[in-house]
Amino acid sequence: EESADEEEERRRREEERRTMVSHGDLEDLAPAFVLSTSQIIAEWIAGGxxxxxxxLKPEGVLFDSPSLQIGVKTQYSKAAGRVMFFYGNRAPVxxxxxxxxxSxxxxxxxxxxxxxxILEAGEQAQQLLNFVCLQEFALPPELIVSFTLPSHQPGIPDQEIExxxxxxxCLTKFxxxxxxxxxxxxxxxxxxSQGNDYVERASLMGGEVGGGMGGAMVGMPFFEYSAVFKMILGKVFDVNEIKMIFxxxxHLDIVDGVDSTPSSVVAVGECWTQSNPVCTPVFVRLQTRxxxxxxxxxxxxHTxxxxxxxxxxLMAAIGELETVQDQS
Incomplete structure (x- = not known):
């Protein structure tokens, strides 16, 4: 016989399943972004x-053009990180x-x-960037690269390129x-971790309730972001593949046995910033249709x-950002 808490959780899961929107519903939804989230998603799309x-990976080619190639190699440890840039001059000048x-x-x-x-023809140069995450953020920073490309042809001016x-x-790196x-x-x-009375209820949790996480949560308000979005076009995800991406x-750990639907994924992680004396928890639930x-x-x-x-x-990793419908 299930307990009152288990019955309540079962009813909640059934309600969530009933409220999963259909494909037709998604097409009919009006854009519900607040300005800040729509701008952030637009910048993620523009980033390419x-x-x-x-x-989603620690190294690779960030930029490639006939005159310049930029590679990156990254390392992270809690709230600190470093990027080694590799600049390669592909031009003959x-x-x-x-x-x-x-930025x-x-x-x-x-x-x-x-x-x-100056970067000589065919030369590769390295540059190290060290950084610390002071507080949570949603929009990654920009790198501005500028240089003069000489023409070496009479009557044609040098090109100023930026x-x-x-x-x-991105925040998942921390x-x-x-x-x-x-x-x-x-x-x-x-x-x-929901509702305005969270602060009062959190104080009753104690350090052991969250497997060592409860102490970090006492007195901490929580914010929720919920969205519906389409899978990457032409891609069919296996639930195990999604778990590997998580x-x-x-960098989230999977928690099995929470949702009865086999295609659902539940995960938890800890976010590190210099402004917080302890890491703060992050909870994620993903349902699949x-x-x-x-x-x-x-x-x-917590922000x-x-x-x-x-x-x-997460949406950029497995979905089409252009299809996001904010449900928060």
């Missing part, structure tokens, strides 16, 4: 598939006035090593898996930027 792909700058950020503190102002590139420094959370613990934490790319090629995602974190940053990274 190369940027979004590098958000030197790149003069070579300059690298970063201003209140969420990341940067320390960019200097680089010389490239603005979205850097694959997340680590929260391991050994049981289904019962997750359900308790999930139920106690674990290896988004395979026959309609739809996902329904809910993310909870809006936490929920948005993790949620948009």
């Amino acid at each position: 598939p190369t940027f979004r792909g590098l958000c 030197p790149l003069k006035n070579f300059s690298i700058t970063l 201003p950020s209140t969420s990341l503190a940067f320390q960019l090593k200097p680089i010389k102002g 490239h603005k590139l979205r850097l694959p420094i 997340v680590t898996p929260k391991q050994n959370v049981t289904a019962a613990q997750f359900i308790h934490l999930w139920k106690n 674990k290896n790319c988004l 395979e026959e309609m090629q739809l996902f329904r995602m809910t993310v909870r974190g 809006n930027d936490t929920a948005w940053g993790i949620g948009i990274s």
